[in-house]
Amino acid sequence: MPVSQIAIELTQAGGTYADQITGQLRTAIESGELQPGDRLPSARGLSAELGVARGTVTAALEGLIAEGLLETRQGVGTFVSVDALPAVRPRRRARPRLSIAARRLPRPEIDAPRPGAIDLRPCRPSTREFPRNQWRRCLADAAQRQPDPDYGSARGPLALRRAIAAYLRRARGYTVEPDNIVITSGSAHAMHLFAAAHAIAGTTAVVEDPGYALARHTFAMAGAELLACPVDTDGLCVGDLPMQPEGPAVVIVTPSHQFPTGARLSLGRRRYLVEWARRHGAVIIEDDYDGEYRYDVAPLPPLAALADDCVIYCGTFSKTMFPGLRIGFAAGPAEYIAAMARYQALTAYAPGDVVHRALAEFIDAGHFERHVHRMRKHYAKKRRSVTDVLSALGVDAELTGLDSGLNGLLRLNDGRSAEQLCENAALHGVVANSLERYRFQSKPTDDAIVIGYAEPTTTELAQGLNVLLSTSGV
Amino acid sequence: MPVSQIAIELTQAGGTYADQITGQLRTAIESGELQPGDRLPSARGLSAELGVARGTVTAALEGLIAEGLLETRQGVGTFVSVDALPAVRPRRRARPRLSIAARRLPRPEIDAPRPGAIDLRPCRPSTREFPRNQWRRCLADAAQRQPDPDYGSARGPLALRRAIAAYLRRARGYTVEPDNIVITSGSAHAMHLFAAAHAIAGTTAVVEDPGYALARHTFAMAGAELLACPVDTDGLCVGDLPMQPEGPAVVIVTPSHQFPTGARLSLGRRRYLVEWARRHGAVIIEDDYDGEYRYDVAPLPPLAALADDCVIYCGTFSKTMFPGLRIGFAAGPAEYIAAMARYQALTAYAPGDVVHRALAEFIDAGHFERHVHRMRKHYAKKRRSVTDVLSALGVDAELTGLDSGLNGLLRLNDGRSAEQLCENAALHGVVANSLERYRFQSKPTDDAIVIGYAEPTTTELAQGLNVLLSTSGV
Numbered sequence: 001m002p003v004s005q006i007a008i009e010l011t012q013a014g015g016t017y018a019d020q021i022t023g024q025l026r027t028a029i030e031s032g033e034l035q036p037g038d039r040l041p042s043a044r045g046l047s048a049e050l051g052v053a054r055g056t057v058t059a060a061l062e063g064l065i066a067e068g069l070l071e072t073r074q075g076v077g078t079f080v081s082v083d084a085l086p087a088v089r090p091r092r093r094a095r096p097r098l099s100i101a102a103r104r105l106p107r108p109e110i111d112a113p114r115p116g117a118i119d120l121r122p123c124r125p126s127t128r129e130f131p132r133n134q135w136r137r138c139l140a141d142a143a144q145r146q147p148d149p150d151y152g153s154a155r156g157p158l159a160l161r162r163a164i165a166a167y168l169r170r171a172r173g174y175t176v177e178p179d180n181i182v183i184t185s186g187s188a189h190a191m192h193l194f195a196a197a198h199a200i201a202g203t204t205a206v207v208e209d210p211g212y213a214l215a216r217h218t219f220a221m222a223g224a225e226l227l228a229c230p231v232d233t234d235g236l237c238v239g240d241l242p243m244q245p246e247g248p249a250v251v252i253v254t255p256s257h258q259f260p261t262g263a264r265l266s267l268g269r270r271r272y273l274v275e276w277a278r279r280h281g282a283v284i285i286e287d288d289y290d291g292e293y294r295y296d297v298a299p300l301p302p303l304a305a306l307a308d309d310c311v312i313y314c315g316t317f318s319k320t321m322f323p324g325l326r327i328g329f330a331a332g333p334a335e336y337i338a339a340m341a342r343y344q345a346l347t348a349y350a351p352g353d354v355v356h357r358a359l360a361e362f363i364d365a366g367h368f369e370r371h372v373h374r375m376r377k378h379y380a381k382k383r384r385s386v387t388d389v390l391s392a393l394g395v396d397a398e399l400t401g402l403d404s405g406l407n408g409l410l411r412l413n414d415g416r417s418a419e420q421l422c423e424n425a426a427l428h429g430v431v432a433n434s435l436e437r438y439r440f441q442s443k444p445t446d447d448a449i450v451i452g453y454a455e456p457t458t459t460e461l462a463q464g465l466n467v468l469l470s471t472s473g474v
Numbered sequence: 475m476p477v478s479q480i481a482i483e484l485t486q487a488g489g490t491y492a493d494q495i496t497g498q499l500r501t502a503i504e505s506g507e508l509q510p511g512d513r514l515p516s517a518r519g520l521s522a523e524l525g526v527a528r529g530t531v532t533a534a535l536e537g538l539i540a541e542g543l544l545e546t547r548q549g550v551g552t553f554v555s556v557d558a559l560p561a562v563r564p565r566r567r568a569r570p571r572l573s574i575a576a577r578r579l580p581r582p583e584i585d586a587p588r589p590g591a592i593d594l595r596p597c598r599p600s601t602r603e604f605p606r607n608q609w610r611r612c613l614a615d616a617a618q619r620q621p622d623p624d625y626g627s628a629r630g631p632l633a634l635r636r637a638i639a640a641y642l643r644r645a646r647g648y649t650v651e652p653d654n655i656v657i658t659s660g661s662a663h664a665m666h667l668f669a670a671a672h673a674i675a676g677t678t679a680v681v682e683d684p685g686y687a688l689a690r691h692t693f694a695m696a697g698a699e700l701l702a703c704p705v706d707t708d709g710l711c712v713g714d715l716p717m718q719p720e721g722p723a724v725v726i727v728t729p730s731h732q733f734p735t736g737a738r739l740s741l742g743r744r745r746y747l748v749e750w751a752r753r754h755g756a757v758i759i760e761d762d763y764d765g766e767y768r769y770d771v772a773p774l775p776p777l778a779a780l781a782d783d784c785v786i787y788c789g790t791f792s793k794t795m796f797p798g799l800r801i802g803f804a805a806g807p808a809e810y811i812a813a814m815a816r817y818q819a820l821t822a823y824a825p826g827d828v829v830h831r832a833l834a835e836f837i838d839a840g841h842f843e844r845h846v847h848r849m850r851k852h853y854a855k856k857r858r859s860v861t862d863v864l865s866a867l868g869v870d871a872e873l874t875g876l877d878s879g880l881n882g883l884l885r886l887n888d889g890r891s892a893e894q895l896c897e898n899a900a901l902h903g904v905v906a907n908s909l910e911r912y913r914f915q916s917k918p919t920d921d922a923i924v925i926g927y928a929e930p931t932t933t934e935l936a937q938g939l940n941v942l943l944s945t946s947g948v
Contacts (some may be wrong), residue, residue, distance in 0.1 A: 005649075025903055025924070036575075036713065037713075059820075067740055067943070068740065068741075071744070073742050081714065081742060082713040082742070082743070082746060098755055099677070099723045099754070099755040099756060100672050100673060100674070100677065100723045100724065101672065102671060102672055102673070102809065102810075102812075102813035102816075103670075103671060103672055103673050103674050103813070103817075105671070105813075105816055105817060105820060106820065106825075108628070108816060108819035108820050110625055110626075110628075110819055110823060111624075113622070113624040116681040119623075124623040124624065125623055126623065127621040127622065128620060128621055130620070130621055132617060132618065132620070135617050136614050136618065139613045139614065139616075139617050139828070140610050140614050142613075143606060143609050143610035143613050144606065144610065146601055146602060146604065146606070147601040147604055147795075147796030147797075147798055147799075148587070148601065148796065148798055148799065149593075149599055149600065149601050149796070149929045150585075150587040150598065150796065150797060151524060151585075151795065151797045151800050154582070154584075184822075185822040185823065185825075186823060188822070188823060188824065189822040189823070192820075192821040192822065195579060196577075196821075197576060197579070198574050198576055198577055199574065199575045199576070199577050200574070201576065203573070209782065214820065216822055218820070218821070221820065235814065235879065238556065239510065239511075239556040249573045249574045250574065266542060268542055268543070268555060268556070269556070272510065272556060280573070281573040282573065283574055290738035318625075321621075322621030322622065322623070323621075323622065323623065323624060323625045323626070324621055324622055324625070324626050324824070324826060324827035324828060325621075325821075325826065326822070326823070326824060326825065326826035326827075335576065336813060338576075338578070339576035339579075342576075342579055342582060343577075343579060345582035345584055346579060346580065346582050346666075346688065346691055346695065347661060347662070347663060347666040347670075347692070347946070348658075348659035348660065348662070348663040348666065348693070348800070349659065349662060349663070349797075349800070350798070350800065351659075351680075351800065352659070352799065352800035352829070353797060353798035353800075353830055354613070354798060354799060354828075354829045355828045379584075381734070455623045464864070468673060
């Protein structure tokens with residue numbers, strides 16, 4: 001390797017010669033004038049060139065070697081060290097063009113909070129009645145334990161899986177082992193774990209239309225072709241499922257309370273769907289996102305209780321506890337749950353155990369079911385107030401999907417545009433979504449508004465519905 | 475559609491004729507003898523065939539129509555309803571062959587807990603000293619708040635992002651805005667969010683070798699080609715990074731304490747790495763998984779502090795708080811953080827807010843830094859006890875990587891196999907990993923054991939090292 005040329009100038013007023021040599025060499029290295037791996041002239045050569053004692057040059061070089069800016073290679077010479085090079089001037093340089101771009105991902109379509117507004121959008125529970133004292137005690141108990149030095153199970157703490165299994169048996173008639181449960185951050189996350197953990201690419205996934213956008217995104221991101229299936233007042237139109245042998249691999253369905261129309265999948269359709277899935281070797285993803293809330297109707301068995309061999313049951317505590325808890329779960333056949341847990345381990349290790357243990361205690365102590373029971377009555381009252389307000393308003397409309405869940409569907413028969421009503425209402429501090437927002441491929445009709453009635457007070461509901469349904473005249 | 479043949483037999487003792495007709499039709503439907511969409515004979519035809527009054531047949535059919543098992547199509551006839559069909563016999567049928575298989579995913583390689591064993595594996599903090607009372611109060615305060623009815627930010631609660639930004643500035647000299655932070659479930663999850671949110675497929679990702687298996691898995695799962703880069707006692711050998719213009723898009727590095735060798739990336743290499751990344755438009759993923767613990771050495775600036783334009787800084791509270799907390803974060807340029815938050819919104823909505831708010835308070839109140847400070851002294855003591863035990867044992871070995879972090883690397887000079895020693899120790903209740911376990915493509919040497927010294931007590935450390943290093947003779 002050739003010796004690098006360096007220009008060192010010594011002055012009388014610049015300090016000791018050794019210091020000047022050291023300083024100028026350092027500057028040359030830091031400025032990039034000298035590059036990593038560059039070979040320096042020998043001490044003898046430098047000494048001759050600069051006209052100083054060889055010991056002076058050696059002292060200067062040894063200082064830089066000690067600093068790690070230079071290194072000697074035995075019998076070869078002195079080099080600029082890789083570890084020294086080159087100095088960085090963070091702010092002076094133009095922003096580098098990076099070679100990585102964001103993936104083209106769909107918009108998440110999560111309703112952004114609208115503080116101060118009367119909010120009639122679906123999926124927002126009322127949190128005023130949440131029993132904070134009981135919850136605080138459960139959290140404090142969980143914090144009392146010495147934390148584990150290990151990372152915990154990718155399926156989530158056993159205590160919580162046990163509590164959920166017992167709850168599903170009591171409340172939903174669905175018997176499942178704790179080992180067949182994986183704790184997630186909610187039902188959308190449960191679907192994501194299923195889609196990401198399985199060979200979904202190139203398969204067909206049936207989605208409800210109108211339906212839940214994140215379910216579509218999740219399976220589309222995993223490479224599935226989406227097939228829209230219509231819904232009516234009995235839920236998913238299962239008679240429209242394709243009958244050819246090489247059919248869809250997955251059906252994603254909200255049987256308790258179709259999102260967002262509120263329809264309940266009839267028992268006959270439940271049986272048909274399960275039979276259809278078995279004949280076609282398909283997996284049913286049952287998104288029971290608010291199955292705890294039903295009012296004057298008898299409970300229907302979840303699909304998972306009818307067929308625990310081909311259904312992944314996805315539940316969430318977002319509506320029964322509160323959304324910020326971020327705890328949900330998937331339950332189903334062992335091999336699917338194992339694959340989902342493995343994917344969770346690969347991406348996030350484990351779901352955590354602080355709030356998880358607190359939630360287990362909250363369920364085991366009966367607080368959870370008492371709270372759900374109270375809230376069922378509470379929401380039933382709000383639901384009545386919606387129908388009362390609508391009667392009083394005398395709007396020519398039909399309100400459906402009220403058997404269960406936290407929202408209904410208002411179909412306008414007076415020719416007004418739902419989209420337009422929602423837009424006008426937003427200008428007056430009332431937020432609501434038209435059904436159009438949830439459509440995928442189905443024909444737009446633009447005559448229905450989703451009415452989430454759980455979170456607003458009854459006064460706000462009356463006010464909100466008044467604004468929403470009269471703004472066309474404002 | 476042809477009329478289906480049905481065999482109905484009426485008896486004198488079988489109840490009313492109408493009930494018998496209803497019962498036998500229902501059985502035919504539920505057994506699958508009648509299929510959805512099958513057309514029934516007309517009431518007149520049935521009445522003639524069975525020899526009963528037409529009103530009796532009509533009453534029977536109307537009962538089944540009310541039940542939803544049959545449906546009439548105006549002017550066509552009576553059909554078996556799709557909503558009724560067919561009854562499911564869950565247990566009698568062979569397990570269906572499902573069309574979806576698990577993806578071929580790597581093994582997560584997370585160390586499974588070994589209760590009762592003396593555990594010398596890395597990444598396990600001591601949790602005995604964790605200030606549970608202070609933590610409990612922070613949790614109780616967080617539980618005191620009325621929960622939000624909304625889902626929160628996909629970046630995580632602002633209070634926590636603010637607390638982390640302030641901490642990074644104080645403790646690491648890294649200035650970053652709360653908006654440039656996304657809360658994750660740990661540093662592995664931060665890497666996953668980056669890899670999943672960006673167009674990684676087909677790019678090259680440089681990984682340390684030996685190194686962190688999950689980092690390799692994360693980028694391989696996202697479709698990157700992995701390029702192994704060796705490490706030495708100064709950390710990643712940055713001089714080995716490829717110099718051609720179309721180089722790697724990502725470099726994943728553990729500068730504070732190379733995992734698992736414990737080497738600290740020198741300042742010169744830090745500068746070189748940043749400069750290299752800028753020249754090549756590459757992104758550096760800085761995994762600062764235990765950067766809080768350093769002992770007799772001065773802190774070096776994180777790469778993110780040297781170059782906030784091309785570094786994603788990934789941190790975790792798993793070692794400073796406890797692993798089950800599952801809170802970490804990524805900080806970096808706005809466009810990357812935005813893409814990661816979007817991916818998080820699409821898959822899990824938001825990271826949650828109960829423990830997150832508690833952690834924000836724990837940091838803001840100073841508990842966190844006091845705890846880290848105490849633990850730094852505590853771990854320094856344990857580290858000394860490791861060197862003391864090794865001296866006393868008189869093993870011909872070299873212990874490196876002790877400047878910082880929670881583990882060191884023991885290189886044996888006596889020709890014994892590290893793998894063999896670990897295997898033998900496991901039989902005697904002592905768990906440790908040889909360096910081989912962390913290798914990717916580098917040449918096996920089989921002479922080093924990773925010694926995690928944070929979790930065991932000093933007595934257990936002495937006992938564990940004795941068993942580990944003497945078992946070849948057992």
